[in-house]
Amino acid sequence: MLADGDTDTVAVLHTQAEVEARIRAICFKTGPPSLIGAELEWTVHSIAAPEAPLAVETLRQALGRHSPATLGASHPPQPLPAGGTVSVEPGGQIEISSAPASSLAELHAAVGTDLARLTVLLEAAGLALGEHGIDPHRAPRRLVQTPRYDAMEQAFDERGGDGRVMMCSTAGLQVCLDAGTDLPTRWAAVSALGPPLLAAFANSRRRAGADTGLASARMAAWWAMDPRLTRPVGVSADPAGDWVRYALAAPLTCVRRDGDCWVAPTGATLDDWIRGALPLPLTVADVDYHLSTLFPPVRPRGYLEVRYLDAQAGDEWFAPVAVLATLLSDPATTSAALDLALPTADRWEAAWRDGLRDPALRRTAGAVLDLALRRAALPAGVTETIERKLR
Numbered sequence: 001m002l003a004d005g006d007t008d009t010v011a012v013l014h015t016q017a018e019v020e021a022r023i024r025a026i027c028f029k030t031g032p033p034s035l036i037g038a039e040l041e042w043t044v045h046s047i048a049a050p051e052a053p054l055a056v057e058t059l060r061q062a063l064g065r066h067s068p069a070t071l072g073a074s075h076p077p078q079p080l081p082a083g084g085t086v087s088v089e090p091g092g093q094i095e096i097s098s099a100p101a102s103s104l105a106e107l108h109a110a111v112g113t114d115l116a117r118l119t120v121l122l123e124a125a126g127l128a129l130g131e132h133g134i135d136p137h138r139a140p141r142r143l144v145q146t147p148r149y150d151a152m153e154q155a156f157d158e159r160g161g162d163g164r165v166m167m168c169s170t171a172g173l174q175v176c177l178d179a180g181t182d183l184p185t186r187w188a189a190v191s192a193l194g195p196p197l198l199a200a201f202a203n204s205r206r207r208a209g210a211d212t213g214l215a216s217a218r219m220a221a222w223w224a225m226d227p228r229l230t231r232p233v234g235v236s237a238d239p240a241g242d243w244v245r246y247a248l249a250a251p252l253t254c255v256r257r258d259g260d261c262w263v264a265p266t267g268a269t270l271d272d273w274i275r276g277a278l279p280l281p282l283t284v285a286d287v288d289y290h291l292s293t294l295f296p297p298v299r300p301r302g303y304l305e306v307r308y309l310d311a312q313a314g315d316e317w318f319a320p321v322a323v324l325a326t327l328l329s330d331p332a333t334t335s336a337a338l339d340l341a342l343p344t345a346d347r348w349e350a351a352w353r354d355g356l357r358d359p360a361l362r363r364t365a366g367a368v369l370d371l372a373l374r375r376a377a378l379p380a381g382v383t384e385t386i387e388r389k390l391r
Helices: 016-027 056-066 104-124 147-157 162-169 183-192 194-201 217-224 239-249 270-274 284-291 314-327 331-344 348-357 359-375 380-389
Strands: 036-042 044-046 085-088 094-097 127-129 172-177 298-300 304-310
Touching: 016 239, 016 270, 016 284, 036 104, 036 314, 056 085, 056 104, 056 127, 094 104, 104 127, 104 314, 147 162, 162 217, 172 314, 183 194, 183 239, 183 298, 183 304, 183 331, 194 304, 194 314, 194 331, 194 348, 194 359, 217 304, 217 348, 239 270, 239 284, 239 298, 270 284, 314 331, 314 359, 314 380, 331 359, 348 359, 359 380
Parallel strands: none
Antiparallel strands: 036 094, 036 172, 044 127, 085 094, 172 304, 298 304
8 A cells, every 4th residue: 555654544444334434524524614715627728729739748838836746847836826726637627726715705816816827827838728618629638647547547438438538628617615514404505506507607518629419518428427426426414424325335446556556446346345355455545535536516525515517718717606605605595595496406417418498497597596696796797697697
């Protein structure tokens, strides 16, 4: 196993009860909600020829001192001016992970500052950020070579090509919200809001030069993968228990080892590992790492990580973030949003296939977006973006 100086993470877990206790301990950190964050991904393109392939060296030089180790940088990456960190996804997609903010205004200002800096760096190298949730020009092609991505690609290839599309062609907007004190209601609300908000902000119809006819070809690719890795966790009065069961049943896509081969045994799940299916001891660090390879539309990471939104063009990322933050800003609004969203809470396929062409989703999206507009004085640009989605 990989060496690790943290005695807590190298501790071996021997029973299912020990594994369950670990997952429960880290999945939700409850308390009064006070922080918000965002992770913004974009495909990256040559300004002169958007369909041209990228090169690792081009990205590394463009990012300079912000370049992550996965691009072969020889120095630790420095954060962007407002504290955001840069990472690069397997296909060369760039991601900014914001520092936690105490308000929407603070988040907007920080991400705006970091996005402006990133844009200048890329433009100097003849590059531009994409404006859609999936690459509209190029077929999937992996740039970043790591043991994690090698193993995941092999695991995904066993079920078809959608895993490569997800890894190398998709770009999402992730919203990070505190778990709060009324966890079951907040978890249910943010999950039920998925289909209408996915439909409202879907923008990834074109992929690799072709019109897919889908509102969100990005979510379609995720949905076509192994459902044990990418489908919703489920909603009940015990969100932590739901997440435990999801994690135990999920297949292993990579197993960390010394060396470059992290390939997981075909078909083995975390539960199988507990029962001795692998010759390696199962440590706390292994469980934590397995959780990082699960990609449901909403993922618990101590906080609620909302993963169902397409990447947005330019500053339009702020509209869906503001909507979600507003709808979860207080218990009364959260309960009202949940009530409005429940009738279409399971219409995920209609959302990525038809978007707001689906009448039921259009009604729900209109209702929840109107609620957000009535409950908060959002900036004029955000209001205009939201109203434009419903025309």
